[in-house]
Amino acid sequence: MDGRLAMHPHGIMFHHFHGGAHAPSQGSIDAQAMRDLIQHVGVERIISADEWLCRAESDSLEPQDVCLTFDDALRCQLDIAKPVLDELGLTGFWFVHTSMLEGEYSRLEVYRQFRETCFDSLIQFYSAFEEQARNAVGCQTVSNALDRLDIGTYLAEYPFYTPADRRFRFIRNQILGEERYTRIMDDMIGMFGQSIEALARDLWINAEDIRNLSDAGHVIGLHSHTHPVAIGELPPDRQKWEYKTNAQKLENIIGSAPRVMAHPCNSYTHATLDVLRELGIAFGFRANMVEGNWSPLECPREDHSNIIREMQACESPSSPATSLATSR
Ligand SMILES: [Zn+2]
Structure with missing residues (x-):
């Protein structure tokens, strides 16, 4: 395992999955690859999302703690990854933008x-x-x-x-x-x-799916309303509108105010963090492991593709690296 990973609690960031009706796409993995990844990381290190939030609130996350996170409310995550989580008795963070619920598509x-x-x-x-x-x-x-x-x-x-x-x-x-x-x-x-x-059509989960995830113990978090690719470059009042709208719509669905978020496309500035604090969001996730002064609103995450590359390198050190780039 990469030295950085052992030193700081972090999330593993998932996007696309394939299997069943979901065709393989760039960077997508199937259910077995997800099981293998979790085994490689060590299932004993993986903390369920609600427990992670408790530990974050009491400042008691351990350096080896890892959580699983799913961005963009994709239907393939619900169909392929959620059953794997169920098998293992784990819950994750689901970072959900909300414009698609109103027919406005990212x-x-x-x-x-x-x-x-x-x-x-x-x-x-x-x-x-x-x-x-x-x-x-x-x-x-x-x-x-x-x-x-x-x-x-x-x-x-x-x-x-x-x-x-x-x-x-x-x-x-x-x-x-x-x-x-x-x-x-x-x-x-x-x-x-x-x-x-x-x-x-069928790219995203709907309000009922989001409610079911929340009811099953998964933690739903903010990811902006329309998922701009560079939200950090927007004026602070527009950023506030994005997160406030997102928070209100999610609260209407799950019945409580979200307390956690992930930065879409890792785009944010100090102004973004101020907006989030104003909205009562205490914990957030970045989209990479770049070293920095990680505040509670900037918890690092490792892209699942980096872990899979690491696993492939362990198995066959001479094989060429495969493109596992995600869509961002
Ligand atoms: Zn996203």
Whole structure:
């Protein structure tokens, strides 16, 4: 186990699962891989979510304590991961954005579904996307900007990204920005004869599922209302609206005010943490293990793909690293 992991209590962050009606997608794992991961980490180290909150409140988390966390309220988590938790008698944290409950869909997840279902490979999608980006902002502009991309250092805190993953994110984040990116992706979806509504079908759990999870002892936490990709860059009053709306909607469903949250796409600033404190949120989770002065609102989390890479390296030290990048 990585030295950092042994030294600080942390969460393990899960996103996508496959099995049954859920097709494999980039970074997804099946139920057996989840069992293997939990065994590798050590089931005895894993603390149920409600117990974790108790220990966090009494400042008695031990360095080896680990909890399991599920972001984005995905239906594949409920269908594939929840039964594994039931088998092991564990509960987890579920960080739930709420706009999809009102038919307003997080583009992040819809776009992922588009890439996974309309292209033979991720590389094919990246290539089609770059062509559209070049059409939209000019070939030379994209080429000039890409000259500044240092593949070795860009997003280095996410070691599981491949060079192609980094190039795509650089074009999306540094060249296009959210508005142009959204327009290009929506146009591409139309070009493929698809729609946001069709791609969004069955991606997320509903209010009843959220209530059932809470009733079964799982802990439901905030993840913003609309899941912006860079919430930390929004004005503080907009950030407050995101978290307050999210908190009110979740409270209406589970009957009590959430006390914990996870930062969507790991995006936050000091202003975000102030907003969360104002809303009475005492505990939060980051989306990586980058060293820092972790406050109670910044508990580190290890992406499940890093642990699986570590397990694969133990099994066959000479095999090439597989791309296990998540969708972020
Ligand atoms: Zn998220």
